[in-house]
Every structure is written in C-alpha cells, then in structure tokens.
Amino acid sequence: MSVFSRYRRALQLPGLLTALLLSTSFCLPASAIDNSGLEKAANALAQSGFQGAVLAARGDQVLLQKSLGQFGELNQTFRFASITKQMTAILVMQEVDAGKLRLDASLGSYWPDYPNADARAITLRQLLTHYSGLYNENAIPDFHMASAARGDNMQEFATGVCAQPLKASPGSNFDYNNCDYMVLGALLERLNKQSFAQLLKKRIFQVAGMKQSGLYNAAMPDNRSHVHGILNGQPEPEVNFASYGAAGSSYGTLQDLLAMNRTFIQGKLMSAAARSEMLKPNATGGALGVWVYPFGGADAAKPTVIVERQGWIAGIRILNLVDIASGNILILVSTNGDLDLTQTWANQGPAAALLSALIKVK
Numbered sequence: 001m002s003v004f005s006r007y008r009r010a011l012q013l014p015g016l017l018t019a020l021l022l023s024t025s026f027c028l029p030a031s032a033i034d035n036s037g038l039e040k041a042a043n044a045l046a047q048s049g050f051q052g053a054v055l056a057a058r059g060d061q062v063l064l065q066k067s068l069g070q071f072g073e074l075n076q077t078f079r080f081a082s083i084t085k086q087m088t089a090i091l092v093m094q095e096v097d098a099g100k101l102r103l104d105a106s107l108g109s110y111w112p113d114y115p116n117a118d119a120r121a122i123t124l125r126q127l128l129t130h131y132s133g134l135y136n137e138n139a140i141p142d143f144h145m146a147s148a149a150r151g152d153n154m155q156e157f158a159t160g161v162c163a164q165p166l167k168a169s170p171g172s173n174f175d176y177n178n179c180d181y182m183v184l185g186a187l188l189e190r191l192n193k194q195s196f197a198q199l200l201k202k203r204i205f206q207v208a209g210m211k212q213s214g215l216y217n218a219a220m221p222d223n224r225s226h227v228h229g230i231l232n233g234q235p236e237p238e239v240n241f242a243s244y245g246a247a248g249s250s251y252g253t254l255q256d257l258l259a260m261n262r263t264f265i266q267g268k269l270m271s272a273a274a275r276s277e278m279l280k281p282n283a284t285g286g287a288l289g290v291w292v293y294p295f296g297g298a299d300a301a302k303p304t305v306i307v308e309r310q311g312w313i314a315g316i317r318i319l320n321l322v323d324i325a326s327g328n329i330l331i332l333v334s335t336n337g338d339l340d341l342t343q344t345w346a347n348q349g350p351a352a353a354l355l356s357a358l359i360k361v362k
Contacts, residue, residue, distance in 0.1 A: 037357035038064045052334040055254050056358045059327040077212055077253055078227035078333060079241055081311030083320055084250040085181050087204055089128055089289025091188055093274040110187060115163040122170040127180040128288040133168035134179045137161050144243045151218040152242035158186035178247035185246025196246050208263035213252030216241040229315025229335035236315030248313060261322050261329045297347040298359035317341050319351050328358050
C-alpha cells in the first residue's frame, strides 16, 4: 500500500482535514526561534551546487531567505509557471462558492457549444486533476517557443489546439496537460466576461497584496529583467510565456508567492468548505490544482500534511510547500531546469531536509 493510500482515509475523515486546515496555532515569539537547523540545511543545499533561492516562513515570520549560487537579489521577478494552476483552481473554487460552477458538472453544462463534442462530457473535477483525456499541446514541440509567435489568446487555445480529438476517455487516465487549465481559464473568462488577467488581479493578487505579480501577454511574452535559467546545461531557449495562459503565465517575486500562501492559509481566498474540497487527495495525492500528502521527514509517527505545487518552464523550477495546520511555508526557486525538485513526499530530493528543519523549528 502506498504512503498516499495509508493516509488518504485519515485525511478524509469528516472534519479532520477541515480542523487541520483551520488551525491557527503557529505564532512564535521572535526571541524563542532557533532556525539553526534551517541554516544548516540551506548551507548543505548550497554545497550540493543548488543555484536559486530559498524562503522559509511560519505565519507572519520569515525564518530564512537566502540567495544561493548566482541567483542574485531576492526581490527579483521570476515566472511562476505551473504555480498558476493553483491560482486557477482557487478561481474555480471561488465560483463553486458562489454557486456558479459545480465540480462534477460537465464542461458542456457551461459551454454547450464547445467545439469538441466528446469533450463536453468532461467534468470540471477531471480538468482540475488531469483526468480529462484532452489533447495535450505538448505534442506540438514548438507550441510555446517564442519563434512560434502564438500570442496569448486563451479562447483560441481552448477552442483550437485543446479541442482536437481526445487522447483518452474522460476519467480513465492521468495525463498532466496544460490544456486542462487553458480550458478552465477560458471558461472562467466566458463565465465572468472578464479576462483571466483581470480575474487574477482582482481576486488573488490584490487580496493577497502580490504587488509585483502579473501575467505575461502578447505584448510582453517574456521580460529579460526577470530571472532566467539554464536547461540541458545551456542558456534556456526563448519561450513565449504568454502562451501558457491559466496553466502557467503568471509571474512575481518570492514575497508575492509568500503573500499568496499566507492568504491561502488564512482562508481569505475561499470558504473553509471550498478549501477542504480543494485539498482532498486522491489515492496518489492529487487534489484540485495541488498535491496533498503526509510528510514524515520531521516525525514519522506524526506526519505533517503538506500542500505542494510545483512549477517548471525551461530553466526555472519552483517548489511551493505549505503546511496549513502550523503555518509553515517553504519555497524553492531553482535556476537549473535540469534539477528534479520532486520526491519531497518520500522524504527525498532537494527540499526534504529543509522542510524537516522548518517543521522542527521551535
């Protein structure tokens, strides 16, 4: 039985996960904090050759923030990549709160003339969890390259490339797919008669105080002043970041991402019931726009429930980890696109020691 399966039932017991998510027992007197374990873990990460930035916080207190290698200033702007999917899921849950969307309703219920008739049977939950069976735009190798000049029109992406014949029957197979979130973003635009950028700004960026955040667009498909990285040992290729839309086009700073996490923990972005639904893990830890799993690195007998979201485009990788019950937040930004940031759930990978140290801070 997998680690996810062992804890899934416990996480989904009535009221238990909600109680964990509503906990606010994470304030520490500044004089009582000993972050030497965090410093040691960060130094070990630097010695391993990690290039990027690390931020660890609990509640309102930043316990560690470091630039490692050649990352530079910690206030630099970088692409959030698929962290955007977490934001899109939040916007969807806000519509669920408002009674405008239902997770298990079909796409066709809200978009009856969606060009692919077979895709109309896909539920919103299947889109959010990558079980839609939609065509995957990654089958087109240059789709997101700057040279393809595809612009930023999410309605065109959703009704064009994403509306090609299904790869699988809805609900049958997991397939990580940007089209799932492009279609969700286009649906949100249709439902609200506002652009995705406007929705993000009003409902997340402004609420959380994400002052430097925005969305790449056709007029700014990239920004050379933003952080860039390496891929395959070389400077990363030129990418049209605007072409990811609701799947990966947002950007901001470490402080912006920290602000979003804090606001999410504080329950200011949706109701408690909606957040509880968003964070229900399936058998492999997949929830809605995020992954949720028990992390036993700090205490195997009492694992910590972690909400994880990763982002990766070209030479930048991001790992965003949140422990809602204790208010712990850990963010890693790597400027090496070849570095694997996965496996934290198994107490392995670059973030495991840092996360353990953060949880142990007293």
